[in-house]
Amino acid sequence: MIDFIAGPNLSLCELLAATGAVTLVAARWLPAAARPYAAVAASALLAVSTAVLAVTGIRWQLLPVLAGAALALPFALSPALRPLLGRLPGRRLGRRPGEVRRVQPAVLPRPRGGRVRRWLAVAGSAGCLALIATGPVAAWAFPVPQFPEPSGPFAVGTRVVQWTDAARPETFTPDPDDRRTVVVQLWYPARPVPSGAPRARYLGRTEQEARTVRDALAGTAGLPGFLLDGATRARSRAVCDAPVADGGGRFPLVLFSPGSGGVRTQNTAWAEELASHGYAVAALDHPYDSAAVVLDDGRTIRSATASTGDRDADEVLAADWTAIRAADLGFVLDRLEGLDRGEYPGDPLTGRLDTGRTAVAGHSMGGAAALQAARHDARFAAALDLDGFPHGP
Structure with missing residues (x-):
């Protein structure tokens, strides 16, 4: 469950590049007098917009647009080049001492009419336009997510913490000394921030973490x-x-637990909306269950959970994984209570968390974990299960 809204499919520079590419193709079919001007203008527009995108980053969706423009470019510019080449002065080439000849300037041959040539031009233009069109279609299918503006009176801050439960062994590894570690992202009410303040990345703290999580999520699909x-x-x-x-x-x-293979940021818009209304939200990454968890030391822990295809065996596994998630939720609440009491000196949230009013929520398997956590831990005053089937006791 990922709750964002899709923004504009193309940025302004991408839209200008696509417009230039389409104009290059269309120039072939304009009146002869207008073709050179349209081709030169479209080429300039395409060159400038592509140069800007080369600096800011070219998305893969724009590659077919540029490919279609490259195919159309020589045919679009040839009418504009003929008059220029026709005005070039002749060259003098010596054949032997004392003898010269004047060579006429090179002129691109004019295409001769003919039904076959015209249909080839139609097919070529249609092919270029089809190639260019795949860019906006791909941008629509795979957009850059745009998150809704939270409706509450508070601005929203976020941070990521990592906690290790020294009392609980990591059951996904054979190392008896390995202890369960969770990564938690907090959203909280914040002071007003300048409009130009950099916003948090969606999938990770850094670009590298975002790419790691992206690749893992894509791999699951x-x-x-x-x-x-x-x-x-x-x-x-x-x-x-x-x-x-x-x-x-x-x-x-x-507290929030994502679905099986999900990540802590999957309900970012929901968390930000709650934080804007005065709540603190803590979403968990569950190592070996979430698609990818990047730890503070740079290690990446990928999902190690997979169904067997046997219904009874899978139910046993799901019950085990749900119990681990429920324990993660209880442990994180322990840490948040300690944070509120001042066990982490200098933490800005000390004394600001009302741990006596705590709800637990989750999606899919996370919803099942939320129910189990609330059933076994009275500190959770409410539970919200988003499409989760209960597992375990």
Whole structure:
């Protein structure tokens, strides 16, 4: 469950590049007097917009647009080059001492009429336009996510923390000394931030982390990672490490567990909306269950959960994984209570979390974990299960 809204399919520069490419193809069919001017103008527009995109980053969706333009370019520019070449002065070439001859300037041959030539031009133009059109279609199918503006009175800050449960062994590894580690992203009410303040990335703290998570998510769907490149470019509405809001009292807590193979940021818009209304939200990455979890030391832990195809065996596995997630949720609440008590000196959220009003939520298997956590831990005053089938006791 990923809750974002799709933004414009093409940026302004991408739209200008596509317009230039289409104009290059169309120039072939304009009146003869207008062809050179249209071709030169379209070429200039395409060159400038492509140069800007080369600096800001060219999305893969624009490659067919540029390919179609490259195919059309020589045919579009040839009418514009003929008059220029026709005005070139002749050259003098010596054949032997004392003898010269004047060579007429090179002139591109004019295409001769004919039904076959015309139909070839029609087919070529149609092919170029079809190639160019795949760019906007791909941009529509794989957009850069745009997140809705939160409706609450608070700005939203976010940060990522990593906690290790020294009392709980990591059951996904054979190392007896390995302990369960979770990565948690917090969203909270923040002070007003300048309009130009950099927004948090959608899929990770850094571009590299975002690409790692993108590739893992794409892999679960059997897709190459570059198709989801828009997700790595996306920015949410929250600001990293923004100062905590002065007003609003103590913030009620909501803990969130994503679906199987999901990641902590999958419900970013939902978390930001709650934070804008005075809640603190903590979303978990569950190592060996989430698609990819990047730890502080740079290690990446990928999902190690997979169904067997046997219904009874899969139910046993699902119950085990749900129990691990529920324990993760309880552990994170322990840490948040400690944070509120001041166990992490200097933390800006100390004294601002109302841990006595805590809800737990989740999607799919995360919803099942939320139900189990609330059933076994009375500190969770409410539970929200988003499309999750209960597993385990």
